[in-house]
Amino acid sequence: xxxxxxxxxxxxxxxxxxQSGNREALEQLIxxxxxxxxxxxxxxxxxxxxxxxxxxxxxxxxxxxxxxIDAVRGAGPWLGAVxxxxxxxxxxxxxxxxxxxxxxxxxxxPDSMPDPERRLSGxxxxxxxxxxLATLPEKERTALLLREMQGLTTAEVxxxxxxxxxxxxxxxxxxxxxxxxxxxxxxxxxP
Amino acid sequence: xxxxxxxxxxxxxxxEAAEHLRDCPSCAALADGLARDARLLQTLPPExxxxxYAAIRAAARKGAxxxxxxxxxxxxxxxxxxxxxxxxxxxxxxxxxxxxxxAVPPPAVGVxxxxxxxxxxxxxxxxxxxxxxxxxxxxFADFLRTHYELQHPAPLRAREIATGNPNVTILLLQESKxxxxx
Numbered sequence: 557x558x559x560x561x562x563x564x565x566x567x568x569x570x571x572x573x574x575q576s577g578n579r580e581a582l583e584q585l586i587x588x589x590x591x592x593x594x595x596x597x598x599x600x601x602x603x604x605x606x607x608x609x610x611x612x613x614x615x616x617x618x619x620x621x622x623x624x625i626d627a628v629r630g631a632g633p634w635l636g637a638v639x640x641x642x643x644x645x646x647x648x649x650x651x652x653x654x655x656x657x658x659x660x661x662x663x664x665x666p667d668s669m670p671d672p673e674r675r676l677s678g679x680x681x682x683x684x685x686x687x688x689l690a691t692l693p694e695k696e697r698t699a700l701l702l703r704e705m706q707g708l709t710t711a712e713v714x715x716x717x718x719x720x721x722x723x724x725x726x727x728x729x730x731x732x733x734x735x736x737x738x739x740x741x742x743x744x745x746x747p
Numbered sequence: 748x749x750x751x752x753x754x755x756x757x758x759x760x761x762x763e764a765a766e767h768l769r770d771c772p773s774c775a776a777l778a779d780g781l782a783r784d785a786r787l788l789q790t791l792p793p794e795x796x797x798x799x800y801a802a803i804r805a806a807a808r809k810g811a812x813x814x815x816x817x818x819x820x821x822x823x824x825x826x827x828x829x830x831x832x833x834x835x836x837x838x839x840x841x842x843x844x845x846x847x848x849x850a851v852p853p854p855a856v857g858v859x860x861x862x863x864x865x866x867x868x869x870x871x872x873x874x875x876x877x878x879x880x881x882x883x884x885x886x887f888a889d890f891l892r893t894h895y896e897l898q899h900p901a902p903l904r905a906r907e908i909a910t911g912n913p914n915v916t917i918l919l920l921q922e923s924k925x926x927x928x929x
Contacts, residue, residue, distance in 0.1 A: 595794075595795045608798060611803050619808065620814060682792040682793060704785055704788040732785075733754055736781055739780065
């Protein structure tokens with residue numbers, strides 16, 4: 557059950573009202589998307605604290621730039637692109653500070669982890685998924701998450717990443733295969 | 748996964764791969780696996796429902812307000828900096844460096860054209876009278892002395908040390924600490 561009531565109002569209405577300065581509508585729009593933004597950030601950064609920071613940064617940018625959102629496409633693609641940029645900024649700051657290891661490498665899974673969907677559910681399958689995502693190059697992971705989680709088109713992903721559609725299509729395809737091979741190897745470990 | 752030539756096309760969602768999937772069990776299994784992975788990616792993680800979103804929303808509201816004010820503060824600072832620079836820059840300008848003029852020996856007898864006359868002396872740099880920077884320094888020294896003595900009972904002595912640059916004066920502030928000769 558979703559804890560919020562924002563679903564009762566169509567997102568397009570909320571966005572239109574938020575863009576005209578209605579703060580309550582903006583809050584409801586945020587509540588509609590915050591879970592997914594957090595999930596995206598968590599899978600990008602690999603840890604909860606960084607994901608929360610990324611969500612906060614994304615929401616700040618939403619407050620300041622809600623009028624820039626294309627009302628036809630909705631807030632999801634815009635928020636996804638902004639969240640990914642926020643995650644990259646956090647990653648760069650972390651690399652500069654050199655205080656904490658790179659988050660993607662921090663996700664550890666036991667050798668005997670089985671297939672995520674057949675054997676596991678909830679937290680375990682999420683950890684397995686994150687471990688698989690952590691094996692992907694950053695650009696491939698970003699492209700895959702924007703496409704699969706936020707529903708961005710190839711063109712939108714390309715625009716968000718400052719890349720070409722051909723490159724993004726290749727990155728997404730490669731990421732899907734690598735992730736599948738990762739799970740396939742896990743299936744072979746525990747048949 | 749024994750059909751590498753089709754794997755990328757299947758993963759890329761190539762519509763032409765649909766026919767191949769009917770004849771190739773390996774690629775069909777791959778397509779099934781990819782579909783499972785996509786569903787898993789679309790499923791939100793359990794952590795997503797355990798976060799204090801109200802706190803994040805409040806922090807974001809505050810952050811947005813602060814950030815929207817930042818350009819105004821920066822603009823004010825920029826104007827202040829511009830005003831300071833406009834006021835200060837002329838005071839920091841150095842007098843033009845003296846041009847050393849080299850004495851040229853008189854032309855030898857028989858030379859048709861005479862060399863132009865030049866001064867054989869290097870002009871001395873004279874300190875400017877009523878130097879605004881020096882006045883400012885003195886006023887600043889007076890202010891320091893007054894302000895410092897208000898807070899510190901020990902008498903304070905200021906000594907001005909001239910430098911080669913007439914616009915630069917070093918102020919040496921010394922506490923006497925009871926010894927008038929120090």
